[in-house]
Structures are given as C-alpha cells and as structure tokens.
Amino acid sequence: MLHNCNSDLTFSMADKENLMNQKNMEDGPTALVVLPVYNEEKALRKGVEILTAFLTDYDRYNWKIVIADNNSKDSTGEIGRKLESENPLVNYLYIPRKGRGIALRTAWAQTDCDFVSYMDIDLSTGLDALIRALDLLKVGADIVVGNRLAKDSDTTRCLKREFISRSYNMVIKLALGTNFHDAHCGFKTGRREVVQKLLPYIEDNEWFFDTEILFYAEKLGHRIEEIPVTWLEDPDTKAKIFKDAYDDLRGLFRLRFHNNLDMKQKKY
Numbered sequence: 001m002l003h004n005c006n007s008d009l010t011f012s013m014a015d016k017e018n019l020m021n022q023k024n025m026e027d028g029p030t031a032l033v034v035l036p037v038y039n040e041e042k043a044l045r046k047g048v049e050i051l052t053a054f055l056t057d058y059d060r061y062n063w064k065i066v067i068a069d070n071n072s073k074d075s076t077g078e079i080g081r082k083l084e085s086e087n088p089l090v091n092y093l094y095i096p097r098k099g100r101g102i103a104l105r106t107a108w109a110q111t112d113c114d115f116v117s118y119m120d121i122d123l124s125t126g127l128d129a130l131i132r133a134l135d136l137l138k139v140g141a142d143i144v145v146g147n148r149l150a151k152d153s154d155t156t157r158c159l160k161r162e163f164i165s166r167s168y169n170m171v172i173k174l175a176l177g178t179n180f181h182d183a184h185c186g187f188k189t190g191r192r193e194v195v196q197k198l199l200p201y202i203e204d205n206e207w208f209f210d211t212e213i214l215f216y217a218e219k220l221g222h223r224i225e226e227i228p229v230t231w232l233e234d235p236d237t238k239a240k241i242f243k244d245a246y247d248d249l250r251g252l253f254r255l256r257f258h259n260n261l262d263m264k265q266k267k268y
Helices: 013-027 044-055 076-086 100-110 128-138 159-176 192-201 209-219 241-258 260-267
Strands: 030-037 062-070 090-095 115-119 143-147 154-156 187-191 224-228 230-232
Touching (some): 044 062, 076 090, 100 192, 100 209, 115 128, 128 187, 187 192, 187 209, 192 209, 209 260
Parallel strands (some): 030 062, 062 090, 154 230
16 A cells, blocks of 8 residues: 555644744743742742743743742742642752852853843732843843833832832942942843853842842943833842841942952953
C-alpha cells in the first residue's frame, strides 16, 4: 500500500495558528521576574499564583519567575520548592543571607534572560506596569522603574510614608544631583547586559541597593525611563522606617564622597 504523504501535511487553520504562536514564543525575548522574599509564608503562594496567571496572557515574552529566598526562617522555603515543582515557569533560589539587595544581585547575576525585573511579593505595584516596562526596554530603554510620585500614579499609602518617601527622594537629588524621582519603589526592570554591568559597582545588599543601581545607571549614561504605577501599601511590610532611614543616609554619604566611580578615577 502506498503511504499518502499529503495526508500528513494537511493542517487546519487552528494547527497553523498554534504553530505560529509556538514560533513567536520561541523567538520572543526572555524576561525574568525576581520575587525577593524573607519570611513570606503567608503571602508567597498567593503572590506567585496571581503573577503566573497574569503572565500567561502575555505570550510575546518567554517568562521565568525566580523566588529569591534570602534566608527565611519560616516555611517560605518549603512553599517555594512546592511552587517550583508545580509550575515550570517558577524556580526557587535559596540564598543563605538576609537582604533584598543580595537576593536581587544573586538572581540577576546568574540569569541569561534578555530582560530582568523584580517585584515585591505583596504585588503592591499593579502588574500592568511590568508589561509597559518591558515594552519600553524592547524599544531601547536601559532601565525602567516605577514612579509612585508621578502625577498619573494611583498611590494608596499612609501620610507618614508618603512624607518620608518624598523627603528621602528630595534628599537624594540634593546630595547626589540625580534626576530620578522614586528610588525605593519596589518595581524595577532593566536590560540584562546593563544590569549585570552595574552590579559590580553596587556595595549595599539591603534596601539601599535600589538607590545605588539607579545612581550608577544614571552616572554611567544609561537611559532610565520612569513610569506611573498603581501602588497599594502593604500593611505587613518588612521595612523598618528608622533603621532604613539611617542606612539610607549612610549610603548617600558614601555615594556622595566615596562612590566607586570616583574610586576608579582616582586609581587611574
């Protein structure tokens, strides 16, 4: 009996559309979303499930999620490993040291994704900002960050935190002569090659990491875009206002008088 080759090569329109979608996904940029966590057993599963459900609607990017656990003492690790086993998009990374900065540094340094980003596990920043940011990176921006102080942002937080945030960002401008507006927004994205170039300059491994990466990005001439965001304050935030403010002021003094750009210039 002759084998009918033509019958094997007959595709329905649905088959062709599926093949095109698969090819587009293979050819599309890869995007890493890091979720730095410390003792987040209550919020972790819900945050990851909301994020993965959202990302599946945007298949023009090939997504990878990393739960960057910076030395949690509760059941965060157990939940993270379970989420990794349940979803091929999710990877769990344990870092035996506390600090958001060290979590981001470790995850970003290890990746080969085209674009890198991070969001707080409470998803305080509206998820639509992630797609808008990556689209800007795709057309030429180097770093894209959320700006809760922009007039088009929809921000819900207490007056005390609003005052502290505005005051801190004003101090940054006065001390460092920078142009970005919201250093501590828990949402940042960047082109992988740019971010990995910046990492060796950064000394802080905790909250001030955010300010440092923007400082060095701007001083090294990289294109920073700021976008308005929808942002809802998390009442269970791990931030400690007075300790963080003290650490920030120390960090600003270091960047003003002993930053690594100046040190390299003096060396040569």
